[in-house]
């Protein structure tokens with residue numbers, strides 16, 4: 001056991017990173033997958049909380065999660081800088097599909113939606129695919145970012161960082177500049193942004209619904225698709241945008 005504590009609880013809205021060590025399944029994690037974590041020492045909060053895999057170190061059998069403090073569970077987690085004694089279930093869900101024949105990819109993140117897209121960007125770069133990651137948010141985010149081997153474009157609605165405007169404005173420009181050449185497009189963020197991205201182009205979207213069991217048993221995270229209701233935890237969280245009834 002070598003968990004490292006930050007010692008203090010961060011305020012609501014703060015973005016934190018926790019490294020999960022000694023995770024035997026780390027080498028087989030794929031981008032878009034998630035884990036659920038028991039975020040407390042007693043019975044409260046009762047339900048595990050889901051978090052996307054943000055970054056992986058396969059050799060060290062560790063991975064990172066990046067999360068925004070919302071309530072009790074994330075506040076508990078924020079006390080850990082590193083952890084190897086948390087109760088974690090995973091890897092869960094189906095990840096993003098990568099087409100090795102298409103050499104350009106564009107990733108669209110809304111706020112903390114950048115968490116799984118960082119892992120995806122790093123895997124695409126390993127496959128020698130050119131990656132542009134657009135990060136959009138309402139205002140300047142305090143997120144530790146390091147884009148290695150790919151292009152990161154930041155935009156904010158209030159212009160406090162990067163280009164002033166929406167991530168979808170940049171996506172539109174980018175798609176046009178590419179002259180509609182084949183692109184792999186991926187998105188993660190608030191549902192309204194995903195819907196707007198899906199209206200521009202077909203893409204793979206990672207959905208976040210409030211979920212209870214995380215393994216397809218409780219049917220709590222159902223989304224409506226052209227093929228009936230699907231579970232975000234078991235059938236997703238990654239879906240083809242054209243399959244979702246927005």
Ligand SMILES: Cc1cc2nc3c(=O)[nH]c(=O)nc-3n(C[C@H](O)[C@H](O)[C@H](O)COP(=O)(O)OP(=O)(O)OC[C@H]3O[C@@H](n4cnc5c(N)ncnc54)[C@H](O)[C@@H]3O)c2cc1C
Nearest residue numbers: 049050051052066067068070071072073074115208209210
């Ligand atoms: C597949 C999946 C992957 C996720 N990955 C990440 C991630 O990488 N980083 C991250 O910061 N968050 C992620 N989330 C959201 C994260 O699970 C919630 O923010 C977290 O469970 C909140 O727990 P809490 O106890 O702190 O807050 P709670 O007290 O449970 O809730 C506080 C507020 O957050 C809202 N909330 C709770 N769960 C969700 C949810 N699933 N989606 C949206 N709003 C929610 C509640 O409605 C409430 O308003 C993911 C969710 C899913 C389904």
